[in-house]
Amino acid sequence: MKKFFHHLGSMRLTVALLLAAMALVFFGTLDQTRYGIHLVQKSYFESWLCVFPLKADGFRLPLPGGFLVGSLLTLNLLAAHFRYFRPSLARAGIAVTHAGVLLLVVSGFLTAALQRETLMRIGEGESAGWSSDLHESELVVIDTSAPDEDRVVAVPEALLRRESAAGRIELPGMPLKATIRAFHANAPVVGPAMAGSLPGARLAGVDNGLGAGSRLAFAPLAEDFSPNARNSRTALVELFAGDTSLGTWLVNTDLAASMPAQTLEHAGRTYEIALRMKRTHFPFTLHLTKFTFDKYPGTEIPRNFASDVIIRDPREAGERAVTISMNKPLRHGGHTFYQAAFNQGSEGTATTLQVVRNPGYILPYLAVGLVGLGMTIHFGIALARFLASRAGK
Amino acid sequence: MEFAPIRLLRALSAGLLLTVASAHASETFDTRAMAALPVQYGGRIHPLDTLARNSLLLLRGKQTVAFSRAEAEFFAGNPASWTDAQRESFRKAGLPVDDKSVTDALAARPVPLSRSAFGNSLAADAWLAEVAFRPWVARHFRVFRIDNEEVQQAIGLKVADRNQFSWAEIAPGMPRVADASMHASAKQPGERTPFENGVMKLARAAERHRRLSTLTLVPGDLPPGVPPIREYWTWMNTLAAASEKQSANKATGADAALDPTSEKILNTLIERYRDMEANGDTGLVPPPASAPEASGKWSNIGGALLDVMRGRPLGDPPILLLYAEIADAYRTGDNALANARLAALAAAYPENAPGLQPAKVRAEHAFNRLEPFYKGACLYLLAGLAVLAGWITSRRLPLRLAFWTLATGALIHTAGIVARMWIQDRPPVTNLYSSAVFVGWGAALLGLLVERFWRNGVGTAVAAMVGFASLVIAHQLGATGDDSLEVMRAVLDSNFWLATHVVVITLGYSAMFVAGFLAATSLARRALDRTFSEDTARTIARAAYGALAFAAITAFVGTMLGGIWADQSWGRFWGWDPKENGALLIVLWCAVVLHARLGGLVSPVGFLQLLVVGNIVTAWSWFGTNMLGVGLHSYGFTDAAFAGLTAFVVSQIAVIALGWLSPRAPRKEGPAASL
Structure with missing residues (x-):
């Protein structure tokens, strides 16, 4: 046990772990060219174990994941301090530096666990009170019968991916159940005329909604992980009332964004069914009054993007007008809104804000301050000694 | 207020110059005056010289x-x-x-x-x-x-x-x-x-x-015998006729049309100028200072000609007309006339023209001609050769000469950087080109500092090597023809973060290279130089350790400032972008080397070898990550750069291998003999 503790606190382990971290970062960076930052982040840096390259036949190099390296480094650091640390001015710099590193590792874990990034799209002159996820979809069934409020039941994507012809998903508060006949992470939907030209396209073969009316087809493709990929999620969903089938619907994230809702009537109530990017709702709304896009004169080089918005928050008295622009985000209600993108089309101008929630966002600031301070103390003492010894000569 | 006598003097001297000019018809065309004229290109105002x-x-x-x-x-x-x-x-x-x-x-x-x-x-x-x-x-x-x-x-x-x-x-x-x-x-x-x-x-x-x-200075598609000014006159006469007709119609209530020939000319020219306005990318005529136009866009030839229709005479200011006259005088070989028109053109820009800062345009022209970085690189090379001469002959004088040559080079280098900062209104590092310029500058200063302490030529040698190499790299990067003073895209348009994150991290690169090249110098001399003493080896190792410590602090703080910028701008402290990862590799490598040394895991020679590995890590972070072509920091790259990076990595491995040879100098007894 004592020997184990001895090794856990050893400098040799520190160096080995730092080298492992470098290998992880290096190979992770290489894989980003093929699989995009998001997937690499999840599989290399926010995981316990990974292999390079992520997807390939033949030789693959196993690597410790970011979580494993981070935890071992934390243990190593703590053990070393218990073993070696004697309070002294000369060692103070090292202790402060290491405390900062520790805090940085902890904040890394917290960010991985708690940070959520979503996108909010607002048209000019419109308001929005929700944002949608970039990577995750959800199946929603909405009871729109009541005049003043909708009842929404959302099925998360993880459940959809476990598609099974037999399993029935309960929709709480509704007399309906859903069976996922098929789920495709990336399958664009096309009309029957286009189906022939798209390799692998097949008719949806559904008997309800848009898919049946327009005889839609879809073409399953490999999920695209490149940075700007837009995957078109598609599912075939059969709804049941008790054991009676109400029919099968084709639902797709692009359809949900561009076409009128697919509805069904059952037992005197009206329901909508859709597959859409997962939504986060806020207790306030943002109203876009104006979007501006400046270019450098005589060029197409962007100079600035800015959204003038009004915050309407029932928890605050009155409204508040703010401008969100590049390098100038809005922080409100625990969320931060950043200018991310925009659309200028025939339907008017819309801005896209990136919405980030990260309760631990202050930690890295503290950590960086500590490490900077610690290193300055440590090397400052060394420098002072060196200068003193030269002066003494 | 200008005093009347001064004005008189000026008018007199101008007249004098004019007479002198016409007396010497054989004088040469003043290319330099032309090169100094301001144009708007790529979103900024710069001298024609830069465009050329x-x-x-x-x-x-x-x-x-x-x-x-x-x-x-x-x-x-x-x-x-x-x-x-x-x-x-x-x-x-x-x-x-x-x-x-x-x-x-x-x-x-x-x-x-x-x-x-x-x-x-x-x-x-x-x-x-x-x-x-x-x-x-x-x-x-x-x-x-x-x-x-x-x-x-x-x-x-x-x-x-x-x-x-x-x-x-x-x-x-x-x-x-x-x-x-x-x-x-x-x-x-x-x-x-x-x-x-x-x-x-x-x-x-x-x-x-x-x-x-x-479609830059004059319409160049006219036959050689047709002076551009003739086209302009045609345009203005046709416009005048059309507007005369229009006002006559208004007075009489008639609907008389232009004669068919003029009508045809008018339509053809309008179409031609629309096309030229859309395709021309060089702005020649500043917008009137009174115009509320927020864009500050200068009109190109087509735009300026169409501006006449929009109510702005071609002679206000007469920039297009003067260019046309200069072109004509250039073609006929009348240098006196061309030069007189050039002088008139230089004076034709209104002082409050939007975006125009004449002093900066002049400064950029001077900067282009003086080529401070080229001169700096030459002096660094000379300094490096002088150090070598000093080591070979074991004399002090070449070392002293080397130091002062290097210091002069660094001074010119500094002046160049300051000039660029002033012209651009930006911190010193804004793109890959300027990062190369700055890495060399930082290394030169650190090297000079090392030399002040130990005065054995090593600091000068390292400063000369890194300074020269990075200026050569900058030269290569500049050879793509992209404007090295280019405007900053929206995301990067933040002088505060450019000044902190980018400058600090680039200083980190400098320090890493200084540490690595100190180590490389030591390894090379240990293997090749009979006179290389253990004392010198120890001082170099100390200097390298100091540089490494400085690198560790700047690399860490610089990287993390980048995180703070990212958090402020995009809401993520760390986005695992390739360039961020590259910077993180440097930080991690510093930690590896510091811990390996402190924990006694490497011999003194091994420590130096690790520092040389640091050169590879830094080069990867600096250039390699840009070759991947992903992320916010990827700003384009060439195949030649990849070959260069590979060659550098191979050379560094060779230097590391030198450490495994036995020392060339005769061994002394004692525990330090392994160094």
Whole structure:
């Protein structure tokens, strides 16, 4: 046990772990060219174990994941301090530096666990009170019968991916159940005329909604992980009332964004069914009054993007007008809104804000301050000694 | 307020100059005055000189045009004095002896080539005058450098002995190149073949040449005998007639049309100028200071001509008219007239023209001509050679000379950086080019500091090596023809973060290279130099440790400031972007080396070897990550850079291997003998 503790606190382990971290970062960076930052982040840096390259036949190099390296480094650091640390001015710099590193590792874990990034799209002159996820979809069934409020039941994507012809998903508060006949992470939907030209396209073969009316087809493709990929999620969903089938619907994230809702009537109530990017709702709304896009004169080089918005928050008295622009985000209600993108089309101008929630966002600031301070103390003492010894000569 | 006597004096001297000027009709065309004129290009105002230099860099990777002996004889000679034998040799060399427009032009004005030991060449500004004012001559200059043989074949050129071609030579094959380039541009940058990169580059270069020669200073598509001013008069007369008709109609209530010929001319010209306005990328005429136009866009030729319709006379200010007169005087060889018009043009820009800061335009022109980084690099090279001489001869004098040469180089280097900062209103590092300039500067200063402490030449040597190498790299990066003072895209438009994150991290690169090159110097001298003492080895190791400590702090703080910028701008402290990861690698490597040394895991020689590995890590972080082509920090790259990086890595591995040889100096007894 004592020997184990001895090794856990050893400098040799520190160096080995730092080298492992470098290998992880290096190979992770290489894989980003093929699989995009998001997937690499999840599989290399926010995981316990990974292999390079992520997807390939033949030789693959196993690597410790970011979580494993981070935890071992934390243990190593703590053990070393218990073993070696004697309070002294000369060692103070090292202790402060290491405390900062520790805090940085902890904040890394917290960010991985708690940070959520979503996108909010607002048209000019419109308001929005929700944002949608970039990577995750959800199946929603909405009871729109009541005049003043909708009842929404959302099925998360993880459940959809476990598609099974037999399993029935309960929709709480509704007399309906859903069976996922098929789920495709990336399958664009096309009309029957286009189906022939798209390799692998097949008719949806559904008997309800848009898919049946327009005889839609879809073409399953490999999920695209490149940075700007837009995957078109598609599912075939059969709804049941008790054991009676109400029919099968084709639902797709692009359809949900561009076409009128697919509805069904059952037992005197009206329901909508859709597959859409997962939504986060806020207790306030943002109203876009104006979007501006400046270019450098005589060029197409962007100079600035800015959204003038009004915050309407029932928890605050009155409204508040703010401008969100590049390098100038809005922080409100625990969320931060950043200018991310925009659309200028025939339907008017819309801005896209990136919405980030990260309760631990202050930690890295503290950590960086500590490490900077610690290193300055440590090397400052060394420098002072060196200068003193030269002066003494 | 200006005092009347001064004004009088000025008027007198101006008159004096004018008389002197007309008395010397043989004076030369003032290319430099022309090069100093301001234009708006790529979103900023800069002297024409910058456009000329960057265009030549884009076309052929150099700031001048080289001429073979036959070409020089042809273009700088007077056709009237050519012998038949000469004509025959010109014809053999593929020169347009029988093109009357060329020979007439040369008779009026030979091309102003300059002759030096390196051959005949044409300066960038003189080349621009030729391209803009006499495109029928300039189309025969071999300014397009095409290295890829497949591309040469695609244009239908089967010349084995050169890789430089003229517009006249490539023009017939350009439709195919444009086609291939369009296909290539649809591909991801990383997936393009060398051929595809080659055609894309050639298509860009050809487009630049086309715009310079047809729609930059004067409309260049008119026949050689038609002065541009004649087109302008036609335009203004037709417009005047049309507006006269219009007001007459208004008075009488009639609906009389223009006569059919004028109507046709008017419509043709409007269409022509719309086209020129849309395609021209060089702004010549500043908007009126009173205009509320927020964009601050300067009008190009087409725009300025259309502005007449929008109620702005062509003579307000008379920039277009003066350019047209200069072009005409240039063609007829009337230098006195051309120079007088150039002087008038320089004075024609309103003082409060939007975006125009005359002092900065002048400064940029001077900066271009003085080439401080080139001079700095030369001095660094000299300093490095002087150190070597000092070590070989074991004398102090060359070392002292080296130190002061290096210090002078660093001073010039500093002046260049400060000038760029002032011209651009930006912190010193804004793109890859300026990062190379700054890495060398930081290393030179650190090296000087090391030299002040130990005075054994090592600091000077390292400063000279890193300073020279990084300025050479900067030169190579600048040779793509992209504007190195380019405007900053929206995300990067933050002087505060550029000044903190980018500058600190770049200093980190400098310190890493200083540590690594100190170590490399030590390893090399240990293996090769009989006189290399253990004392010297120990001092170098100490200096290297100091540089490493500085690198650790700056790399860490710089990287984390980047995180803070990212958090402020995009809401994520850390986004695992390749450039961030590269910076993190440097930080981690510093930690590895510091812990390995502190924990006694490496021998003193091993410590030096680890520092040399640090050079590889830093080079990867600096350049390698840009080659991946992903993330916010990827700003484009070339195949040549990849070869360069590989060569550097191999050289560093060789230096590391030197550490495994036994020391060349005779061993002494004692525990430190292993160093």
